[in-house]
Amino acid sequence: MPPSHRTGTKADFPWWLVAAGAIGIAAAVAIAASDVYGQILSTLVKGLWVTLFVTVVAFALASALGLFIALLGLSNSQMLRQIARFYVEIIRGLPILVLLFWIAFVGAPAFVAAWNWLSLPLQAAGLVEPMQVRDFSLLWRAILALTIAYSSFIAEIFRAGIQAVDVGQIEAAKALGLSRYQRFRLIVWPQAFRTILPPYGNDFIAMVKDSSLVSVLGVADITQMAKVYASGSFRFFETYSIVAYVYLLLTVGLSLGLRALERRMRRDRAA
Numbered sequence: 181m182p183p184s185h186r187t188g189t190k191a192d193f194p195w196w197l198v199a200a201g202a203i204g205i206a207a208a209v210a211i212a213a214s215d216v217y218g219q220i221l222s223t224l225v226k227g228l229w230v231t232l233f234v235t236v237v238a239f240a241l242a243s244a245l246g247l248f249i250a251l252l253g254l255s256n257s258q259m260l261r262q263i264a265r266f267y268v269e270i271i272r273g274l275p276i277l278v279l280l281f282w283i284a285f286v287g288a289p290a291f292v293a294a295w296n297w298l299s300l301p302l303q304a305a306g307l308v309e310p311m312q313v314r315d316f317s318l319l320w321r322a323i324l325a326l327t328i329a330y331s332s333f334i335a336e337i338f339r340a341g342i343q344a345v346d347v348g349q350i351e352a353a354k355a356l357g358l359s360r361y362q363r364f365r366l367i368v369w370p371q372a373f374r375t376i377l378p379p380y381g382n383d384f385i386a387m388v389k390d391s392s393l394v395s396v397l398g399v400a401d402i403t404q405m406a407k408v409y410a411s412g413s414f415r416f417f418e419t420y421s422i423v424a425y426v427y428l429l430l431t432v433g434l435s436l437g438l439r440a441l442e443r444r445m446r447r448d449r450a451a
Contacts, residue, residue, distance in 0.1 A: 197436075200428075200432065204425075204428075204429070207425050211422070211425075216415065216418055217418060217422060220406075220409060220415070220418055220419050220422050221422055221426075223405060223409050224402050224405050224406055224409070224419075224422060224423065224426065226400070226405060227400050227401045227402035227403070227404060227405035227406070228401075228402050228426065230319075230399065230400055230401040230402070231388075231391050231392070231401040231402045231403075234319070234322060234323055234326065234391045234394055234399070234401060235384075235387050235388050235391045237323055238322075238323045238326035238327050238330065238387065238391070239326075239330065239383075239384055239387045241323070241327040241331075242326065242327045242328075242329075242330035242331040242334055242387075243331075243334055245327060245328075245331035245334075245335075246330070246331040246332070246333070246334030246335040246337070246338055247334075247335070247338050249264050249267055249268065249331060249332070249335035250264070250334075250335045250336075250338035250339040250342065252264035253265060253268070253335065253339050254339060254342060254343070264335070267332065267335075268332045268335055268336060271328060271329060271331070271332035272332045272333065272336075274329070276325070276326070276329045276390055276393060277393055277396070279325050279328065279329050280322060280325040280326075280329075280393055280394070280396065280397070281396075282325075283321055283324055283325035283328065284318065284321040284322070284325065284397055287321075287324075288313060288316045288321050289313050291316070292311050292312070292313050292315070292316060295311050296310050296311055299311075318394075318397045318398060318399055319394075319399050321397065322393075322394035322397055322399050326387065326390065326391065326393075326394075329390075330383060330387060333383055334380065334383060337376055337379045337380050337383065338372075338376060340375070340376075341372035341373070341375040341376035342368055342369075342372045344371075344372065344375045345367070345368050345371045345372055346371075349367055349371075350363060350367060350368065353366070353367045374445060374449070377438075377441070377442060377445070378438070378442060381434075381438035381441075382438075384434065385431050385434050385435055385438070388427070388430050388431055388434065389427065389431060392427075395407060402423060402426060402427075403423060406419045406420060406422070406423045
């Protein structure tokens with residue numbers, strides 16, 4: 181077995197990070213020295229905040245929904261377990277782009293129609309106005325689609341992490357008289373989180389990249405802003421090079437932060 185693969189050897193020096201850092205610094209200098217790149221970057225920054233908003237909100241909602249689905253999948257009820265499995269398998273089987281289009285152009289109009297039908301008594305009393313499809317913004321349709329798509333993956337991460345906790349510890353907590361909620365909060369979740377963190381963090385990084393899909397709906401994220409700018413200026417090389425640079429800054433930075441957090445948690449656990 182090669183020395184770099186033997187157990188207990190030191191990790192390789194991150195030459196890849198040195199190379200990436202050097203390229204990143206060179207790119208930053210080039211952007212600062214060029215009026216064209218500077219103008220493109222100032223334009224794209226407006227869409228960066230939309231990208232971050234979509235990513236954070238969709239991932240938070242997907243985490244909450246994913247945890248709910250995971251708990252259903254671990255329920256003592258066979259019917260609830262089957263419902264959770266049905267949801268996970270169906271949603272995971274759909275490409276995110278297809279789900280995005282379905283939610284935006286099928287799900288949203290259906291929701292509006294259902295809401296208008298259910299609120300007929302309120303409309304007759306003059307308490308609410310009929311809802312229009314345009315009232316359901318494309319931004320929130322995109323967030324809803326990403327929430328549903330990622331909740332199925334996060335549900336499986338949570339389920340696996342929870343099931344990795346030693347059953348003996350849960351039984352001991354029961355013997356001490358802890359309620360189901362107390363067992364989950366004090367015993368199960370702290371241990372499951374260590375197992376969950378790496379894939380959970382990777383899903384967040386993937387969400388940053390997949391948030392670019394909202395541009396197909398015309399949502400003004402960084403990718404959409406780049407598309408509009410490049411089509412008007414015909415500076416495709418410069419524009420999409422800046423887009424790639426910004427996404428790499430986000431994803432590589434998050435990846436390094438995640439690794440640092442994992443190392444810290446391992447040290448704390450060892451101590």
